[in-house]
Amino acid sequence: MQDGYDxxxxxHGCADELEQLLSNMGYAEVDATWKHPNRQAVFVGDFIDRGPHQLRAVAIPKAMVEAGSALAVIGNHEFNAISLATTDDNGDFNRAHSERNLEQSAVFLDAATFGSAGHREILDWFTTLPMWLDLGGIRVVHACWHEPSMRVLGELASANNSLTPELVVEANRRGSPAYDAAEIVLKGPEAALEGYSYSDKDGHIRTGGRVTWWDPTATTLQHGIRLAGNWTVFDPDNQPVEHLPASPLPDWVRQITPTATDRTPVCFGHYWFTVGANNAELKIIDTKAACVDFSAVKGGPLVAYRWSGETELSSDNLITSSG
Ligand SMILES: [Mn+2]
Incomplete structure (x- = not known):
């Protein structure tokens, strides 16, 4: 029955691409959900926000998980959705209803209607999702596999490492251990840029950057901070420059980088990889790490890694919604 995980x-709302991908992988609609005769899907999270079919993009994975044909971990967008709708001990929303926060969640909130029964049902499901899955030979997390952070989160989490009300409060309290741990596991480690800044894909000026934590050779800001090619980098005098400086990444970031000796293969999403012309860049990172986010909501394919027990991952096992 169980030959592996997809x-x-x-x-991110791309329900049509999801159905196409499931179909391409041999899943079929049975009893109002998608099933494969001998495989199980695993979602890396970030079902919602941005894309056109918000409710179907939740309903399809939710039905699959409830039917046992899929597993799923929570992404930062689901964490944010829960945090926007729950309150701390003072009665304040765990995630403030600032213009920017609401804008980031607007597409989902428009579709789900904040405070409605349907909205609460979706959030209740998100709350059941673990923050990571160790499936024996393959690990799945939304952004970063980092066991010290997982231990911190695990102390406040439910038995299956899903969120509890207390953890949602703590993980939104800037400066708390759970806040830092959730940042790393759900959003990926970010390093300060020493006065440098850049304008990101949404036009926001950022003074910290996402670290390529999976790459043991990336030891400097220049090589270890993930920036898209079309983003502009500014030096401390706010002048546009070619790239970030070659100064070393902070020690705490380098300690997150996996060592060569303990590397169970890990799959994650979150990082907006792109496939390039003719799918030339449709590939895994290395034999121990695969990012399966190829920017489906920005015109890329939705992608799955088809894992069948191998200890060395291969790009040959990537399957796309585009066929
Ligand atoms: Mn994400």
């Missing part, structure tokens, strides 16, 4: 990247 680990599916960030859906």
């Amino acid at each position: 680990i599916i990247g960030d859906v």
